[in-house]
Amino acid sequence: MFGLDEKDLRVLLIQRNNEPFEGRWALPGGFAKVGEAIEETARRELTEETGLKNIYLEQLYTFGEPDRDPREHVITIAYYALVNLAEHTVRPATDARNAAWFGIDDVPDLAFDHNRILYTAYHRLKGKISYVPIGFELLPRKFALRQLQQLYEKILDRKLDKRNFRKKILKMDILRELDEIETDVAHRAARLYCFDKQAYDRKTQEGFSFEL
Amino acid sequence: MFGLDEKDLRVLLIQRNNEPFEGRWALPGGFAKVGEAIEETARRELTEETGLKNIYLEQLYTFGEPDRDPREHVITIAYYALVNLAEHTVRPATDARNAAWFGIDDVPDLAFDHNRILYTAYHRLKGKISYVPIGFELLPRKFALRQLQQLYEKILDRKLDKRNFRKKILKMDILRELDEIETDVAHRAARLYCFDKQAYDRKTQEGFSFEL
DNA sequence: GCAAAAGTGTTTAATATACACCCATGA
DNA sequence: TCATGGGTGTATATTAAACACTTTTGC
Numbered sequence: 001m002f003g004l005d006e007k008d009l010r011v012l013l014i015q016r017n018n019e020p021f022e023g024r025w026a027l028p029g030g031f032a033k034v035g036e037a038i039e040e041t042a043r044r045e046l047t048e049e050t051g052l053k054n055i056y057l058e059q060l061y062t063f064g065e066p067d068r069d070p071r072e073h074v075i076t077i078a079y080y081a082l083v084n085l086a087e088h089t090v091r092p093a094t095d096a097r098n099a100a101w102f103g104i105d106d107v108p109d110l111a112f113d114h115n116r117i118l119y120t121a122y123h124r125l126k127g128k129i130s131y132v133p134i135g136f137e138l139l140p141r142k143f144a145l146r147q148l149q150q151l152y153e154k155i156l157d158r159k160l161d162k163r164n165f166r167k168k169i170l171k172m173d174i175l176r177e178l179d180e181i182e183t184d185v186a187h188r189a190a191r192l193y194c195f196d197k198q199a200y201d202r203k204t205q206e207g208f209s210f211e212l
Numbered sequence: 213m214f215g216l217d218e219k220d221l222r223v224l225l226i227q228r229n230n231e232p233f234e235g236r237w238a239l240p241g242g243f244a245k246v247g248e249a250i251e252e253t254a255r256r257e258l259t260e261e262t263g264l265k266n267i268y269l270e271q272l273y274t275f276g277e278p279d280r281d282p283r284e285h286v287i288t289i290a291y292y293a294l295v296n297l298a299e300h301t302v303r304p305a306t307d308a309r310n311a312a313w314f315g316i317d318d319v320p321d322l323a324f325d326h327n328r329i330l331y332t333a334y335h336r337l338k339g340k341i342s343y344v345p346i347g348f349e350l351l352p353r354k355f356a357l358r359q360l361q362q363l364y365e366k367i368l369d370r371k372l373d374k375r376n377f378r379k380k381i382l383k384m385d386i387l388r389e390l391d392e393i394e395t396d397v398a399h400r401a402a403r404l405y406c407f408d409k410q411a412y413d414r415k416t417q418e419g420f421s422f423e424l
Numbered sequence: 425g426c427a428a429a430a431g432t433g434t435t436t437a438a439t440a441t442a443c444a445c446c447c448a449t450g451a
Numbered sequence: 452t453c454a455t456g457g458g459t460g461t462a463t464a465t466t467a468a469a470c471a472c473t474t475t476t477g478c
Contacts, residue, residue, distance in 0.1 A: 034285045038276030062274045062289050064250030073246045075289075077274050146456075163459070164441070187455040188448040358429075375432070376468065399428040400475040430475070440465070448457075 001028065001050070002125060003085040004138040008103040009154050011118060012090065013110070014049060015098035020070050021111030025102075027118065029076070042079040049099070051091035056082040056137040060121050068113050080121040082137035129155055133174065133210050136195040144182055144190035145169070152212065168212065174200040213240065213262070214337060215297040216350040220315040221366050223330060224302065225322070226261060227310035232282050233323030237314075239330065241288070254291040261311070263303035268294040268349040272333050280325050292333040294349035341367055345386065345422050348407040356394055356402035357381070364424065380424065386412040 001012040013025040028049040032041040039057065047053055060078040068074060083090075085101075092099035102108070104122060109115065129135050135151050136143075149165050169175065175193040182189040200210070213224040225237040240261040244253040251269065259265055272290040280286060295302075297313075304311035314320070316334060321327065341347050347363050348355075361377050381387065387405040394401040412422070 032276075035278045037278060038274065038287065059274065062250065062271065064244075064289065066247045066249060075244075075250065077276065077287075144457090161442075162457090163443085166458085167460095168440090185456085186450055188450085188457050190457060356430090373468070373470085374430090375470085378431085379433095380467090397429085398477055400430050400477085402430060425478105427478085428476090431473085432471105434470090436467100436469080438465100438467070441463080443461095444459105446458090449455090451452105451454085 001046070001081040001083065002104075002121075002138065003083050003090075003101060004151060004154070005085050005101075008105075009138075010085070010101040010103055011107060012050065013100060013102055013107070014092075015100075016111055017097055024111040025100075025108055026111035027078075027114045028099075029078075032077075038077050039079070042077075046081060049092070049097075052081075052083060052088055055088070056134060060117070060124060063113060063117060065113075076117070078117050078121070080124065082125075082134060084138050084140050086140045126155055126157075130212050131210055133195065133200060142178060142180065142192040142194050144192060146190055148193075172203075172208075172210065174203065174210070213258070213293045213295065214316075214333075214350065215295050215302075215313060216363060216366070217297050217313075220317075221350075222297070222313040222315055223319060224262065225312060225314055225319070226304075227312075228323055229309055236323040237312075237320055238323035239290075239326045240311075241290075244289075250289050251291070254289075258293060261304070261309075264293075264295060264300055267300070268346060272329070272336060275325060275329060277325075288329070290329050290333070292336065294337075294346060296350050296352050298352045338367055338369075342424050343422055345407065345412060354390060354392065354404040354406050356404060358402055360405075384415075384420075384422065386415065386422070 003010050003012065012028060014028045016022055016024050016026050028045060030041070030045040030048070032038060036044070039059070042057060042059075043053075046055070046057070057079055058081075060080045062075060062077045064073075064075040066073045068076070090099065090101075107115070107118060110118065125134075129152070135148065135155070138151055139147055145166055148169065149160055149162065152165070153160055174196050176196040176199075178192045178194060180192045182192065204210075215222050215224065224240060226240045228234055228236050228238050240257060242253070242257040242260070244250060248256070251271070254269060254271075255265075258267070258269070269291050270293075272292045274287060274289045276285075276287040278285045280288070302311065302313075319327070319330060322330070337346075341364070347360065347367070350363060351359055357378055360381065361372055361374065364377070365372055386408055388408040388411075390404045390406060392404045394404065416422075
């Protein structure tokens, strides 16, 4: 689960309170139930562990080496989720487990092969954000272009030119310019925009493809 | 499993001789063993059903809706494979099951949700072939540029300009020009090339990225 | 000699890149 | 009044697209 705050791309980790790897940080997750669609399992676990519903969720990859779990052969169908931290509060599970957001560059040694899973997810996010408009899932519904640009800069890990970035994204015609501006900023307030999914879907059907 | 002949992109199907869906065509596959890495399962099944080894194999997606299989809740971790039909002969499994190559546009109603799985695989192939050099897996080791172009035309399902295509692919410097030409063709023989994986890997490390 | 595909350059349009200043606002 | 980010345009370089003829070879 990825979230974005003013500074960093962050990942939600949960501290294990059972063996194996007791005390270690790990990705949130749990076991599937027979008769439950696997995406439902992912959503259920997500809600149980964070209280979040209706957020962006996508299957990542399935990990099935026999020694991933020291107890027995466990197959993990990994999903990743995107959430905007400004508008969703994570309410950790009731069962006393410690949950925390870690900056993507400050992630410790995790339980099992979770560092590898996380790396795979970050890699996917990095690749996908340039050709599918999923970045908006990490921002508040109404955002300034600066926020969008910083999001891309953080995830792609390189600087972008302000004028070129604005030109390109606005020319796509998939942002709706709102009659609102930022509040509570210590400088000139920026105009707010929101992602226009209808426009995006329509244009996509007509052959348009997002690219940044 | 995808293969390419002179005419078409083809898919290997196997006719079921057990319930459910007895007599229907289906994607090749089988059950995983506890203690076996899932990619190993895929490779083992591939070899058992076709005799093929050492071919390109990549995890596709995991399908886990509870009603996919009328008998019980089965989770399928789908892989797709690419093979060049000119240099590999498919030797169907010994157990009397019928196996055949179908043109991608002539695939019948398959067992289970296999049409959906196949569609997902085709979609992945179509998307991936433009930015990862996996197309070469479908061609003989030595090939003419015409063959490569036709491959792209078939998979992307649109015509490409001959001069522009050649310019672009040759400029990448990832093909090695061989001192050989085609034989047994009823017209002027074309120069043969092979994919230079070393060069590709080196250039990739230096920041190059394939795109067609 | 003819059918079939190989091989080859140039022009034009579109897109990407590089780059700097004035403006509005809150502290 | 100063610090901070908002907002804007142009020139240049790069890349993509469109387009047609001559050459080679086998039959």
